[in-house]
Amino acid sequence: MSLIIEHRVHSDFDLDKSKLIKILENSFDEIFVVNKHGIVIYVNEACQKNYDLKPSDVIGKTVHYLVSEGYYTPAIAPLVFKTRKAVTLEQETKSGRKLLVTAIPVFDEKNELDFIVMNSRNITEIEQLRQDLEKTKEYYKTQIQQLRQKELSNQDGLVFQSEKMREFMHTAQRIAPFDTTILILGESGTGKNLLAKQIHTMSNRRHEPYICINCAAIPEQLLESELFGYTKGAFTGAERSGKPGLIELAHKGTLFLDEIGEIPLSLQAKLLQLVQDHTFIPIGGTESRQVDIRIISATNCNLPKLIEQGRFRLDLYYRLNVIEIEIPPVRERSDDIVLLLHYFLNKFDIKYSTSHYFSEECLAVLQNYQWPGNVREIEHLVERLVITVSENCILPKHLPLPKHAAMPEDTEKSPSALMKTALNKELRDEFTEYSFKIKERETILELYEELRSSYKVASILKISQSKVSRIVRTYSEKNMSNS
Ligand SMILES: Nc1ncnc2c1ncn2[C@@H]1O[C@H](COP(=O)(O)OP(=O)(O)OP(=O)(O)O)[C@@H](O)[C@H]1O
Known part of the structure; x- marks a missing residue:
């Protein structure tokens, strides 16, 4: 059986010259043959599609001429002459077509290069498809990136990835389990509310109530009763049985006092008592009640300024800010x-x-x-x-x-605007570094004043003695030149 096939194949390949020419002419790819002098000795009909030239326009010309006339670029034959090896590369023709060309050297019996057979495939469409694919890939890459960002941000609580917030949240996480009073500072909209809730969730009180009171949102007359509650018949219009205040409802949990800077002065003494010893007297009551609460407060006001203006009690401020944390504004992260x-x-x-x-x-x-x-x-x-x-x-x-x-x-x-932001950041960083250097210098000089020994200063500050000496020397010199 295999013998028969072999015989058939053999007889089919028993070709004469005209048949061979027909085969070459009907090849979809361009067949281009150059002799050892670089002259085109054969090219099939496909050359018409690739260069808009008839075979008769090409045969007899040198490859050097065709390349110098810009019919295609880059030249491939010189590479094969030089390396005596098959070479494959992409060429572009005068009419903008892209060809994938493979040139194979053919040697004579003395092993000298006799001619080069080149096979050129028109890949213009493939190239176009490749470029389209690249663009599509780019598009989906952006989409995937955005989806990833979305997924990353698909979480409860504060969403962040900046180093500044990472450090900040690390601190918040560390203090969350302790029952200490916390004062959260930060500009409006930075997430103070959200953070207070998150601290509660990270604390051991997470399964107990979380009561949030916005001191600015409740009218002054109502705030006291809302906060502290009232006893039976405390005032006209009050519920007969009395009513527990929000403070009492927060028992065992967390009480969040938002916009603490807005709390009226008249209530601050009562609040101080609550923060100090966790006791309070409801309106109309005579006995103080004890609650087990953790107090977190927040403000975007400048409390020291309110204290200066006599609108906020200093003792209350001290009690509230046992731990003070400030959420950075968005522009800084x-x-x-x-x-x-x-x-x-x-x-x-x-x-x-x-x-x-x-x-x-x-x-x-x-x-x-x-x-x-x-x-x-x-x-x-x-x-x-x-x-x-x-x-x-x-x-x-x-x-x-x-x-x-x-x-x-x-x-x-505009890249210039983007540059500006980058530049601002650079300036800010430079400024921070500059202020740090000044602070460091001041500390060194102060310590040196006291200890009069660069060795001692260096060992306390854990810096090199030469640095201390250099700063002391420069400072003394400056002093001398100034005087
Ligand atoms: N990091 C964050 N991730 C997700 N949402 C946030 C983040 N920070 C703030 N928010 C959202 O932004 C809005 C404002 O936050 P929040 O009310 O906590 O700010 P605030 O600092 O308390 O503002 P104000 O001082 O005006 O009361 C809320 O809807 C909050 O859920």
């Missing part, structure tokens, strides 16, 4: 902006059954913005965009940011 944008985009897309993503330019503009309203402003802006933008892609033109926003100048993605 720009690494969180993109994450927060995606977090809220995901949240509101789910809420409104929509599907959006931010264009790169849009993200650049938003990252460059200062966010005076902090996270709350990000949240509100994203909700607004989700509702108002009907396309899936959110572009810079959709942004309703105020004029003073740090919109990149002329174009929507």
